[in-house]
Amino acid sequence: MLDALGREINYLRISITDRCNLRCRYCMPQGVPCVPHEDVLRYEEILRISRVAVSLGMTRLRITGGEPLARKGAPEFLAALRQVPGVETIAITTNGVLLAESLDRLRPARLDWVNISLDTLSGERYRDLTGVDGLAQTLEGIHAALAGGLAVKLNCVLMRGINDDEILPLTRLATQLPVDVRFIELMPVGAARDLARVPGAEVLEILKSAYPDLAPAATRGNGPARYWQSPAFLGRVGFIDAMGDHFCGQCNRVRLSSQGFLRLCLYHGEGLDLRALLRSGADDEQLRRAMEQAIGGKPEGHHLETGETGGLSGLSKIGG
Ligand code: SAM
Ligand code: SF4
Numbered sequence: 001m002l003d004a005l006g007r008e009i010n011y012l013r014i015s016i017t018d019r020c021n022l023r024c025r026y027c028m029p030q031g032v033p034c035v036p037h038e039d040v041l042r043y044e045e046i047l048r049i050s051r052v053a054v055s056l057g058m059t060r061l062r063i064t065g066g067e068p069l070a071r072k073g074a075p076e077f078l079a080a081l082r083q084v085p086g087v088e089t090i091a092i093t094t095n096g097v098l099l100a101e102s103l104d105r106l107r108p109a110r111l112d113w114v115n116i117s118l119d120t121l122s123g124e125r126y127r128d129l130t131g132v133d134g135l136a137q138t139l140e141g142i143h144a145a146l147a148g149g150l151a152v153k154l155n156c157v158l159m160r161g162i163n164d165d166e167i168l169p170l171t172r173l174a175t176q177l178p179v180d181v182r183f184i185e186l187m188p189v190g191a192a193r194d195l196a197r198v199p200g201a202e203v204l205e206i207l208k209s210a211y212p213d214l215a216p217a218a219t220r221g222n223g224p225a226r227y228w229q230s231p232a233f234l235g236r237v238g239f240i241d242a243m244g245d246h247f248c249g250q251c252n253r254v255r256l257s258s259q260g261f262l263r264l265c266l267y268h269g270e271g272l273d274l275r276a277l278l279r280s281g282a283d284d285e286q287l288r289r290a291m292e293q294a295i296g297g298k299p300e301g302h303h304l305e306t307g308e309t310g311g312l313s314g315l316s317k318i319g320g
Helices: 043-055 074-082 099-109 123-130 135-147 164-176 190-194 200-210 274-279 284-296
Strands: 011-015 060-064 089-094 113-117 152-157 180-184 226-229 237-240 253-256 261-265 268-273
Touching (some): 043 060, 043 074, 043 284, 074 089, 074 099, 099 135, 164 180, 164 200, 200 237, 274 284
Parallel strands (some): 011 253, 180 237
Antiparallel strands (some): 226 237
């Protein structure tokens, strides 16, 4: 469907849990306040919302969290999502720690992409950044996903003075494996406010020096990432520069929180309480009309540079 500004909204990002098995320093270093189980959407409720969303044209779905694979039954839920008529693509964003052990159960979901977050290749630093000794499991997840034929993208968030010495080692993964390595600018929300981002433009200059034949990739992805390629790469490198690059004019997405709030823009608080609607007995047509009206009014863009985050206190709440 189109919003009031004529943008085609065809992508729904669904957080299935606030909880996580890691404690990333820029995300939820102290963990998240426990949400009562009854406040979190049941899988059947998410499936119902998804059916309505797909009927409105949101045919590209991404499942995220918190850590989606940490929620019981996530692979079976993903398989059920795949059965929703009209769904075109299903992707998942995960920290990868539970990925290798989940792959067999994930097969029926026929995932189109798996995005795996990886900010360091040092085991000690991984423990320091996430609170968990999980690097080996994450790397195992990456290799197992590739061996299982899945398309893999790596999400790397750089922090000044913390892991910005790993730009080239992380990029080298794209020379060794058929993966897209994406550098995501740190967004100044919640715990990340105390950390310094590394601008994508700076990373690009470093990569251009290391790979003089680096050139913009012919095709742009369906999202905010800008890709570059080099004959040295089996995959590509990508940049998601939320601060330096306003991609709001091409924004194609809305987000559903694990508590059923449809958030229209990452950095605006407006949206629709779908859980309240669902649980007050709304039928599918009422859900559809409410979603259509809400999405029609999607805000024009964000003003992150002024510090305005629409009340967002961390990306784990809405899944990035
Ligand atoms: N737990 C999963 C994971 O880590 O991939 C999914 C949820 S996590 C919130 C989604 C993505 O958001 C991850 O790639 C993470 O690195 C990124 N992220 C979290 N906080 C961020 C911030 N302040 N700025 C930029 N990216 C952030
Ligand atoms: Fe968990 Fe992902 Fe947040 Fe790290 S970034 S704490 S893995 S939700």
